[in-house]
Amino acid sequence: MILSLARFKNIIAIDAEARTARLQPGVRNLAISEAAARYGLYYAPDPSSQIACTIGGNVAENFGGVHCLKYGLTVHNLLRLRVITIEGEILEIGNAALDSAGYDLLALLTGSEGMLAVITEVTVKLLAKPERAQVILAAFDDVQKAGQAVGNIISAGIIPAGLEMMDALAIQAAEDFVHAGYPRDAVAILLCELDGLNEEVSEQMLQLHDILKSNGATSLRTAVDEAERLKFWAGRKAAFPAVGRLSPDYYCMDGTIPRRQLPHVLQRISELSAEYGLRVANVFHAGDGNLHPLILYDANIPGELERTEEFGGKILELCVAAGGTITGEHGVGIEKIDQMCNQFAAPELALFHGIKQAWDQSRLLNPGKAVPALHCCAELGAMHVHAGQLKHPELPRF
Amino acid sequence: MITALIKKIQYAAAHSQTLVIRGSGSKAFYGGESHGTALDITTHRGIIDYAPSELVLTARAGTPLSEIEQLLREHNQVLAFEPPHFGPHATLGDCVASGLSGPRRPYSGAVRDFVLGVGMLDGRGQQLKFGGQVMKNVAGYDISRLMTGSLGTLGVLLDVSLKVLPLPAAALSLRFECDQQTAIQRVNAWAGQALPLSATCWQDEQLTIRLEGTQRSLQSARNKLGGELLTDDTAFWHDLREQRAAFFRSPLWRLSVPSAAAALTLEGTQLIEWGGALRWLRSDAAPDTIRHAAATAGGQATLFRGGDKCSGVFHPLPPALLAIQQRIKQSLDPQGIFNPCRLFQEF
Numbered sequence: 001m002i003l004s005l006a007r008f009k010n011i012i013a014i015d016a017e018a019r020t021a022r023l024q025p026g027v028r029n030l031a032i033s034e035a036a037a038r039y040g041l042y043y044a045p046d047p048s049s050q051i052a053c054t055i056g057g058n059v060a061e062n063f064g065g066v067h068c069l070k071y072g073l074t075v076h077n078l079l080r081l082r083v084i085t086i087e088g089e090i091l092e093i094g095n096a097a098l099d100s101a102g103y104d105l106l107a108l109l110t111g112s113e114g115m116l117a118v119i120t121e122v123t124v125k126l127l128a129k130p131e132r133a134q135v136i137l138a139a140f141d142d143v144q145k146a147g148q149a150v151g152n153i154i155s156a157g158i159i160p161a162g163l164e165m166m167d168a169l170a171i172q173a174a175e176d177f178v179h180a181g182y183p184r185d186a187v188a189i190l191l192c193e194l195d196g197l198n199e200e201v202s203e204q205m206l207q208l209h210d211i212l213k214s215n216g217a218t219s220l221r222t223a224v225d226e227a228e229r230l231k232f233w234a235g236r237k238a239a240f241p242a243v244g245r246l247s248p249d250y251y252c253m254d255g256t257i258p259r260r261q262l263p264h265v266l267q268r269i270s271e272l273s274a275e276y277g278l279r280v281a282n283v284f285h286a287g288d289g290n291l292h293p294l295i296l297y298d299a300n301i302p303g304e305l306e307r308t309e310e311f312g313g314k315i316l317e318l319c320v321a322a323g324g325t326i327t328g329e330h331g332v333g334i335e336k337i338d339q340m341c342n343q344f345a346a347p348e349l350a351l352f353h354g355i356k357q358a359w360d361q362s363r364l365l366n367p368g369k370a371v372p373a374l375h376c377c378a379e380l381g382a383m384h385v386h387a388g389q390l391k392h393p394e395l396p397r398f
Numbered sequence: 399m400i401t402a403l404i405k406k407i408q409y410a411a412a413h414s415q416t417l418v419i420r421g422s423g424s425k426a427f428y429g430g431e432s433h434g435t436a437l438d439i440t441t442h443r444g445i446i447d448y449a450p451s452e453l454v455l456t457a458r459a460g461t462p463l464s465e466i467e468q469l470l471r472e473h474n475q476v477l478a479f480e481p482p483h484f485g486p487h488a489t490l491g492d493c494v495a496s497g498l499s500g501p502r503r504p505y506s507g508a509v510r511d512f513v514l515g516v517g518m519l520d521g522r523g524q525q526l527k528f529g530g531q532v533m534k535n536v537a538g539y540d541i542s543r544l545m546t547g548s549l550g551t552l553g554v555l556l557d558v559s560l561k562v563l564p565l566p567a568a569a570l571s572l573r574f575e576c577d578q579q580t581a582i583q584r585v586n587a588w589a590g591q592a593l594p595l596s597a598t599c600w601q602d603e604q605l606t607i608r609l610e611g612t613q614r615s616l617q618s619a620r621n622k623l624g625g626e627l628l629t630d631d632t633a634f635w636h637d638l639r640e641q642r643a644a645f646f647r648s649p650l651w652r653l654s655v656p657s658a659a660a661a662l663t664l665e666g667t668q669l670i671e672w673g674g675a676l677r678w679l680r681s682d683a684a685p686d687t688i689r690h691a692a693a694t695a696g697g698q699a700t701l702f703r704g705g706d707k708c709s710g711v712f713h714p715l716p717p718a719l720l721a722i723q724q725r726i727k728q729s730l731d732p733q734g735i736f737n738p739c740r741l742f743q744e745f
Contacts, residue, residue, distance in 0.1 A: 069533070095696060098508070098657075100698055101715060102741065111539075111540055128592050131592040154564075155451040157567070196594075199618055200612045258454070288533040290532075329534055336537075340537060345526075347522075
């Protein structure tokens with residue numbers, strides 16, 4: 001049975017003094033900032049899909065978006081949830097204050113993919129709009145140099161509001177689609193946005209210029225006005241549909257890696273790309289290590305979808321091996337349930353089931369999602385036995 | 399070390415023994431009283447990994463906070479949530495298990511906001527790992543943040559990965575004479591403007607605020623706000639964080655309320671932090687009166703230091719919520735061996 005919350009789309013209240021907004025789960029992400037704008041406030045997490053995605057979904061996936069290095073994920077911008085449990089109890093999780101007694105159920109519910117309870121109301125924090133935001137576009141002839149620049153910006157004590165990287169294929173696709181002014185011949189670009197007080201942005205912009213130059217940026221462009229700033233961002237925000245124009249189908253991945261692993265991971269992805277004969281465009285939230293490789297394929301060619309999924313699975317395993325995770329913000333759902341076995345050992349998965357049972361004894365909410373049944377991991381292990389190394393030998397086989 | 403801990407846990411679980419997890423004991427005053435065999439983890443120490451450009455530090459739970467903070471300072475970085483030490487030997491484990499944050503909390507986030515991953519032992523003696531060293535991670539439920547502030551009732555923290563941040567370039571503090579209600583209104587109004595506010599404190603008709611950022615931005619904010627410049631402000635905020643100021647005597651209540659909640663009329667003396675969201679109350683008033691006032695304002699009251707813990711330390715939960723917390727406890731610690739009654743008398 002489908003339980004749709006799409007019609008719960010009212011903004012219940014905005015408290016300008018306390019800087020909070022009470023929302024029904026179907027309120028669109030962008031609508032929050034639009035409603036708060038008259039008070040000089042906004043809601044910080046801004047996924048690229050913010051025109052359409054809802055706050056209920058943002059909570060369920062703990063969405064991050066392009067500004068999360070500085071402003072945090074959904075979990076950092078929540079105060080309270082009202083939920084209904086499968087037993088029909090209405091619970092208030094958190095409150096309008098900054099902390100509450102007992103275990104941090106607010107964090108536990110955030111990113112829980114609807115497995116634990118049904119969210120019927122969300123209270124978020126609003127922030128004062130920064131005095132100024134300025135973006136710089138830096139081009140590189142080498143991914144490694146761009147990666148190094150990211151590390152050096154952060155080591156210099158600058159926390160950009162947004163820090164995004166795109167590779168050659170993504171740059172070309174975005175440029176051809178929205179004409180954002182990206183250099184089509186660059187191997188990688190960085191979009192780096194600073195915000196805050198006027199003086200602070202000015203000081204850090206100078207510093208940023210120096211760092212990018214000394215890391216070998218081949219060109220640097222600072223957006224001269226708000227229109228150009230939005231144009232630079234339009235390219236990034238339209239990257240997915242832009243790549244969609246290059247190929248009949250694409251498959252979007254979502255892994256996170258420690259930033260220092262980027263050159264290695266991109267190198268490996270390009271090797272896998274050659275191996276599978278499938279092109280990949282990479283879009284990277286460089287500030288927080290969240291990588292979105294887009295695999296281009298054609299579902300009409302028999303077997304290509306299956307090869308694409310296998311390739312995608314390999315990328316996620318690569319992220320785990322690099323010290324990262326199989327999903328940064330898109331969630332596990334059904335699609336990545338196999339890779340959960342790769343990231344977690346049996347006792348950890350068993351604990352997830354224990355948490356699920358603490359809320360939903362009969363497993364009625366979103367059955368079969370987010371956490372694989374233990375025997376599924378065993379079966380998967382049996383399917384992918386490599387060189388006689390059986391995954392999860394401790395588990396009984398069915 | 400870990401093998402020895404596992405053996406002790408398995409023994410305790412098999413023999414219905416309870417264990418009291420001990421770090422440095424710096425926050426032993428906080429929470430309900432727990433009885434059992436001490437499980438000392440202070441020798442499980444050391445920084446495991448720190449890459450300044452990654453903004454991530456991983457250390458064993460027994461590592462002294464001072465050691466971590468010193469290393470970070472060498473690279474111009476900090477634990478942005480300004481953890482209170484409450485003792486010279488406070489450990490990372492003390493800090494994460496207590497979930498307590500300092501003056502910068504409303505503007506930077508709490509300890510739970512900076513925890514990225516944990517390694518731990520559960521009540522079966524199983525070694526588990528959740529989260530990791532990356533900032534975005536939605537694979538599986540967020541056990542790392544569940545562990546934060548759980549006062550050792552769910553398991554033994556072995557190691558923790560934290561997000562760290564650059565040290566602010568400069569700071570300055572300003573002081574204003576005003577009554578409590580005016581102070582609450584001002585700090586809320588300022589937080590709604592583009593100002594580099596990083597801490598507030600109201601006490602004895604004086605409001606002190608701290609601004610952090612680059613020199614020029616601080617100067618421009620100061621011109622906007624006025625007030626009197628506080629010299630030696632580092633000591634002021636440090637003493638506030640460590641509760642060395644004369645105000646902090648027991649019985650001390652900690653009232654967590656919405657930041658803009660009107661001044662609370664309660665018997666005793668108050669000190670207000672966190673932009674109005676944290677009201678410290680030194681009072682002999684009846685616990686029910688205090689809890690009622692906090693709840694009416696939309697928040698909760700905790701008996702922080704001293705007083706009579708018989709009526710519980712933390713704000714009582716509605717039965718349905720308590721039941722879920724109890725079931726979560728059971729899933730991690732089925733025999734109920736860790737820190738009984740430290741969080742709630744029911745478990």
